[in-house]
Amino acid sequence: MITNISRRNFIKAGGALVLAVHFGETKAQFSSLAFSPNAFVRIDSTGIVTVTVKHLEMGQGTYTGLPTLVAEELDADWSQMRVEPAPADAKRYNNLFWGEAQGTGGSSSLPNSYEQLRQAGAAARAMLVGAAAERWGVPASEITVSKGVLEHPKSKRKARFGELAAAASTQLVPQSPKLKEPKDFVYIGKASPTRTDARAKSNGAAIFTQDLKLPGMLTAVVLHPPRFGAKLNSFDAAKARAIKGVEGVVPFSTPVTTGVAVLAKDYWTAKKGRDALTAEWDESGAFRLGSAELMAEYKRLAVTPGAVARKDGDPERALRGAARTLEAAFEFPYLAHAAMEPMNCVVSLGAGTCEVWTGEQFQTIDQMQVASLLDLKPEQVKLNMLFAGGSFGRRANPKSDFLLEAAAIARAIHGAAPVKLVWGREDDMRAGFYRPMYYHALEAGLDAQGVITAWRHTIVGQSILAGTAFEPMMVKNGVDATSVEGASNLPYAIPNLAVELHSPKVGVPVQWWRSVGSTHTAYATEVFIDELARAANKDPVQLRLALLGKHARHRGVLELAAKQAGWGKPLGKDRARGVAVHESFGTFVAQVVEVSRRKEGIKIDRVVCAVDCGVAVNPQIVAMQMESGIGYGLSAALSGAITLKEGLVEQSNFHDYAVLRMNQAPRIEVHIVPSKEKPSGVGEPATPVIAPALANALLALEGKPMRALPLTVQGVTFA
């Protein structure tokens, strides 16, 4: 989602880590309490090691991957590791890839923390060793540490971390602690410790925003306008107020949303109140078009010159001189994130203070925007990060939509009570901030031998970054990097290649959705490549390998997936395979999908996935994220579509926005390419690969290219 903005910042912050010491006020305090060599690690006298995690746990496993890095360098035992969420503090807890901003996204949590948290663990280890050396009167170099126990083998002395925590806190913090050689890793790439949150998420104990209850808190359920961009004219609250238990009905307005909130001690009462409201809306500035009209306009734009995202050689000339040319156009609908936990937020206002509790992906931006709405300073807004019940990018809203809404409602009741804003599924699905709708037009030229000599790719769709804080950094020469990623960096060796972009302004709020630009660019490019392979009578894997000359990591995952899937071995009647390969966020993924034609429809029998994410810190979590990305991508491929008619969103809940269920979930095999490269993220990169791999399997099975998503709209029935 967001690439490494400044490598220099990374180094600077990495070097500053050990200086960012926050010992307590006095040493005496620490002699009885905890040892805390830096902003990330705390060891108490019982030996519990608490890792402060600056990233949101929304399912991707950051509450396991990040403490693994500390445990590795600290030589702790996994059972003594604990996790706590970091407060909002961009100075200490910034994402090292984002400069001075704290946040979670772009599959960057583990990559940006990889050295930072290893250094934090190594510093703590060195101080524990120093304390033991002093206490025992032995050279530090003779002390070993393993599974939370320090030992001096010569004198047979041993101590646990807790026994040395107080003494360690008086040690100097090492400036540049030595990190382990990979050959000495105990956890990284090896042990796959169990998730720290697995138990609490299996017995109902994990606390999400939805579960938070504060003394005196009121639940707010809201009425939003039916169309994007409408304003509230008037409302009638009489029936709502008449409902027993309704404690307030207030209009609210933020720079992003507007509406009326009904407050009660419990959700059901507030919802009954909301359902009893009537309102008049000013729709003079509202969006009133439908998906069909938008797509017609996008098609018209696609034949006009766009902003140039990439140009190699002379594609126009090469197309004119080609032995044959092929064209294809692809259509993609709006997509809702549809996280299991509908969006929500708790806000408590005091005199000159605001405290927020939510599943929080964008601390720094949210803190600034909430402060701005309430006329506070950012430091007067305290953010508490809770587990998020899924997000997929939704809780990284650059416009802070639902946070501002909760804050505005709390202000509307003058801070009289803490407010928990709870959206129902319908509110969530119709609130916008969708993956944008896109249209792609591609044309390629082949020479007489079937070699691809020219490639022209035009993309039409809303800019996600327009009007956000990211626009100045990531929109250059009219090209929103997130609209063309995956297309403008096409890895295939084609001498004449152009990628152009149109970013029409449309009144439907849009946002990043798991794997962002790749959600559509991977599909258009990888399905078109298969169509070209078919036209040239070439094997899809062989054609890709031939075009991937210098891209060794693309080739590596493609070869591994093909081998494990038995690519080329006959499957028999009514069965076929499809392949796709794609890089996103520095991680390389190839998938081979096997399908069969059954009486009930197409069955997805098997998905073989190969991934190269550099060092796989926790191979099991890597596999889980591949499985998850495939499932999420399949939901969109099979049936995901938000459509508009006269400005109204036609879907509302899981009956008309169908998602993958157990009965359609395929068997998935994940294979990890061994690597010594620095780790890259795994939360997103599996998502964009499954739809083109599936479409290519259908092309092989049926001979018909799949030019629009979702596939069920194309008339494909799935068993």
Place this chain on the structure above:
Amino acid sequence: MTPLSVNGKPMQVDADADTPLLWALRDHLDMTGTKFGCGMSLCGACTVHVDGKPVRSCVTPLSAVIGRRVSTIEAIGATRAGKAVQAAWVAENVPQCGYCQSGQVMSATALLASNQNPSDAQIDAAMSGNICRCATYPRIRAAIKRAAKALA
């Protein structure tokens, strides 16, 4: 006041009898393990047991459970099947975001309480009402089979 029996204990809820059981549990009894996902019996996040059978509490009014035994995620670990399911969930690293997992555990426990060796088709039938947007389905299937073995 509506009288209920939840996890073997008699309880009184100060809510109208048309209030869904989900909101009585969450907002009145402060038992927040049971989750709200759709409000229309479409996603299964709110699954509880009523007299041992899986029920979507978001569409079950209090009036429908008076005099019946309600069991929730908070206490299901005290049953043999529930304990095995929860242990298998941890062993297979099932949860990701975790929000749907209370419902998944309740559906899986109900399945195994009545069928200790379910086939893939029976797992599909019992579990397809429970949506997981993290798509933990392969691990849920593996965990159900692991729990079945433990119960055998």
